[in-house]
Amino acid sequence: MVEAINAGLADAMADDDHVLVFGEDVGRLGGVFRVTDGLQARFGQRRCFDTPLAEAGIVGLAIGLSMRGYRPVPELQFDGFSYPALDQVISHLAKYRNRSQGAMPMRVTVRIPSFGGIGSPEHHCESPETYFAHTAGVRVVSPSNPADAYSMLRESIAGDDPVIFLEPKRRYWSRQDLALPVTTEPSDRARVARPGSDVTVVAYGAMVRVALDAAEVAERDGGVSLEVVDLRCLAPLDLDAVLDSVRRTGRCIVVHEAPRTLGLGAEIAAVVQERAFHSLEAPVLRVTGFDTPYPPATLEGVWLPGVDRLLDAVEQVLEP
Amino acid sequence: MSTIPDTKDSAEASVEQTVGWLSRMLLIRRFEERAEQLTLRGKIPGGVHPAVGQEATAVGVASVLTTADTVSAPHRGHHHALAKGMSPDRLMAELFGKATGVSGGRGGSMHLADFEIGFIGSNGIVGASVGVALGDAFAAHYRHEQRVAVAFFGDGGVNTGRTWEAVNLASAWKLPLVVVCENNLYAVETPTAEVTGGGSIVRRAEGFGVAAVSVDGQDVGEVREAASAAKKRALAGEGPTFIEARTYRYSGHGSGEGPGAYRTVDEIEQWRSSRDPIMRLRAALAKAGQITDDEYARLETEADREVDEAVRFAEESPWPDE
Ligand SMILES: Cc1ncc(C[n+]2csc(CCOP(=O)(O)OP(=O)(O)O)c2C)c(N)n1
Ligand SMILES: [Mg+2]
Numbered sequence: 001m002v003e004a005i006n007a008g009l010a011d012a013m014a015d016d017d018h019v020l021v022f023g024e025d026v027g028r029l030g031g032v033f034r035v036t037d038g039l040q041a042r043f044g045q046r047r048c049f050d051t052p053l054a055e056a057g058i059v060g061l062a063i064g065l066s067m068r069g070y071r072p073v074p075e076l077q078f079d080g081f082s083y084p085a086l087d088q089v090i091s092h093l094a095k096y097r098n099r100s101q102g103a104m105p106m107r108v109t110v111r112i113p114s115f116g117g118i119g120s121p122e123h124h125c126e127s128p129e130t131y132f133a134h135t136a137g138v139r140v141v142s143p144s145n146p147a148d149a150y151s152m153l154r155e156s157i158a159g160d161d162p163v164i165f166l167e168p169k170r171r172y173w174s175r176q177d178l179a180l181p182v183t184t185e186p187s188d189r190a191r192v193a194r195p196g197s198d199v200t201v202v203a204y205g206a207m208v209r210v211a212l213d214a215a216e217v218a219e220r221d222g223g224v225s226l227e228v229v230d231l232r233c234l235a236p237l238d239l240d241a242v243l244d245s246v247r248r249t250g251r252c253i254v255v256h257e258a259p260r261t262l263g264l265g266a267e268i269a270a271v272v273q274e275r276a277f278h279s280l281e282a283p284v285l286r287v288t289g290f291d292t293p294y295p296p297a298t299l300e301g302v303w304l305p306g307v308d309r310l311l312d313a314v315e316q317v318l319e320p
Numbered sequence: 321m322s323t324i325p326d327t328k329d330s331a332e333a334s335v336e337q338t339v340g341w342l343s344r345m346l347l348i349r350r351f352e353e354r355a356e357q358l359t360l361r362g363k364i365p366g367g368v369h370p371a372v373g374q375e376a377t378a379v380g381v382a383s384v385l386t387t388a389d390t391v392s393a394p395h396r397g398h399h400h401a402l403a404k405g406m407s408p409d410r411l412m413a414e415l416f417g418k419a420t421g422v423s424g425g426r427g428g429s430m431h432l433a434d435f436e437i438g439f440i441g442s443n444g445i446v447g448a449s450v451g452v453a454l455g456d457a458f459a460a461h462y463r464h465e466q467r468v469a470v471a472f473f474g475d476g477g478v479n480t481g482r483t484w485e486a487v488n489l490a491s492a493w494k495l496p497l498v499v500v501c502e503n504n505l506y507a508v509e510t511p512t513a514e515v516t517g518g519g520s521i522v523r524r525a526e527g528f529g530v531a532a533v534s535v536d537g538q539d540v541g542e543v544r545e546a547a548s549a550a551k552k553r554a555l556a557g558e559g560p561t562f563i564e565a566r567t568y569r570y571s572g573h574g575s576g577e578g579p580g581a582y583r584t585v586d587e588i589e590q591w592r593s594s595r596d597p598i599m600r601l602r603a604a605l606a607k608a609g610q611i612t613d614d615e616y617a618r619l620e621t622e623a624d625r626e627v628d629e630a631v632r633f634a635e636e637s638p639w640p641d642e
Binding site for chain 1: 366367425426431445447476480481508510514515516582639
């Protein structure tokens with residue numbers, strides 16, 4: 001996935017010299033995850049540059065550049081370091097188009113290596129999506145595989161809306177044979193990642209892999225057919241895709257790494273019962289992280305939703 | 321473990337104290353070297369930010385602090401914790417994620433705290449250590465307590481607003497805060513000089529109306545003198561002091577990162593061979609006839625023993641909730 005995002009950035013920069021990449025250590029080093037590797041060498045310091053450690057400043061910079069016709073793609077080094085920039089995102093990045101009655105597009109794509117599963121502590125493994133999704137005016141997307149990562153990134157950079165681009169760093173080292181450029185479904189659409197008939201499992205980011213693994217086990221060991229819906233876009237949510245699936249299966253489980261309370265699962269469960277109540281054969285369940293700070297690496301495996309916890313929930317919704 | 325004797329209001333130190341600093345610096349160095357090795361061997365999950373090379377900043381400042389004085393630290397903070405008197409056993413256990421760790425095994429390398437010894441916490445948000453110490457300095461001032469709060473942070477933190485919000489408040493309200501910027505020249509792999517306006521960190525601090533001084537952070541005595549003056553000023557109600565300690569980390573930013581391409585091996589070698597804080601203090605003591613080679617060797621052996629013991633303690637400790 002790292003290579004796909006890197007190629008997405010490079011191709012976007014090659015196609016449009018208004019695309020600028022900046023952030024902490026993204027230039028010379030190529031980013032702590034090497035996502036921006038080689039961009040400064042290829043496009044020069046004017047196009048890809050290091051900033052000071054100053055997240056609010058970085059997003060502020062992007063806002064102003066966007067006003068002057070640039071398409072900035074700032075990186076915030078880790079999920080937990082997006083919080084110092086929240087003020088700029090919530091109060092300004094998300095508001096400008098509305099404030100200017102649409103006259104001022106915010107062509108900003110904020111890339112954030114996100115979520116857990118790589119054995120790093122607090123600040124480095126967090127799930128910040130709800131903070132952003134709760135903010136009207138920004139799109140929030142999260143690819144689950146390299147093809148989507150490339151395609152959704154290109155689309156985000158080319159669009160007129162500000163996008164919070166959450167990269168599941170646990171999937172950074174996943175590989176896929178790709179002929180680039182690749183175009184997948186539009187990034188505001190969910191996708192059925194595995195069709196099935198008994199239970200709908202809604203996931204995004206790294207949890208899509210977990211859901212697909214669980215689906216395999218369920219099929220093999222219990223003859224249970226899970227339909228996995230990859231949300232892809234977390235704000236605005238493509239709930240039609242979810243409802244469509246739930247109307248067929250009658251059962252729904254949402255899985256996310258973020259803590260349970262007021263996570264995306266809560267919103268999805270609410271909408272499913274509002275709009276597909278009569279199709280439901282069982283309560284909508286959530287398999288999530290816990291309502292605690294992200295744990296140290298030694299406890300990460302227990303904290304993060306895994307195949308076992310997901311299969312327990314599957315068993316529960318299938319109980320007569 | 322020997323503790324660094326408290327000093328009251330003088331920067332004068334006895335031979336015994338000075339040797340104490342040397343042994344504490346050796347302990348930190350050996351601890352950090354071992355912690356990095358253990359991370360690479362998979363014993364310490366989550367990685368560490370070794371402070372090898374930066375021992376004198378922590379020990380110099382801590383040498384003027386009592387238990388009532390507090391220290392708040394950034395992501396690279398083992399040396400501050402050990403200098404403040406944290407048990408190496410419980411620090412190592414924390415790195416391992418064991419229940420006996422200072423944070424119950426739930427904090428890890430970047431999230432240490434031991435309130436009993438006045439170590440009020442390290443955390444991984446760069447610049448945030450200053451805000452935490454600010455509140456503690458306010459409390460000291462509010463309750464007329466004769467103590468200071470010290471915040472360590474790195475040069476990367478000089479370019480983020482939260483650092484200066486805290487400095488400004490401490491200045492406006494004359495709070496007993498000592499802010500110590502360990503300038504090791506780099507934030508991860510970005511040379512701080514390239515992304516910092518104005519050139520001088522100290523001058524920036526002066527702009528907030530605080531007493532500010534730049535010291536050789538590889539000279540434990542010089543650091544101590546500045547810290548002593550800062551503490552005196554704070555206790556006299558004259559407000560905060562900003563100390564820039566010019567220092568260097570020999571290791572990569574994080575464990576196992578190697579020297580990196582952002583600096584030359586020569587540069588690292590220069591700092592190591594001509595400015596090393598341990599070597600310098602040892603040489604000064606030897607020159608004054610205050611330490612023999614045998615005595616120094618014993619300090620090294622003792623540091624190794626303490627670290628061995630800390631590793632054994634961590635290995636044998638239970639996991640949380642076991
Ligand atoms: C708010 C915030 N942004 C980014 C990071 C990621 N990060 C961790 S350490 C570091 C560099 C810090 O440099 P400095 O303050 O000089 O401390 P040093 O590592 O040199 O001791 C960065 C960018 C962070 N921890 N916190
Ligand atoms: Mg630094």
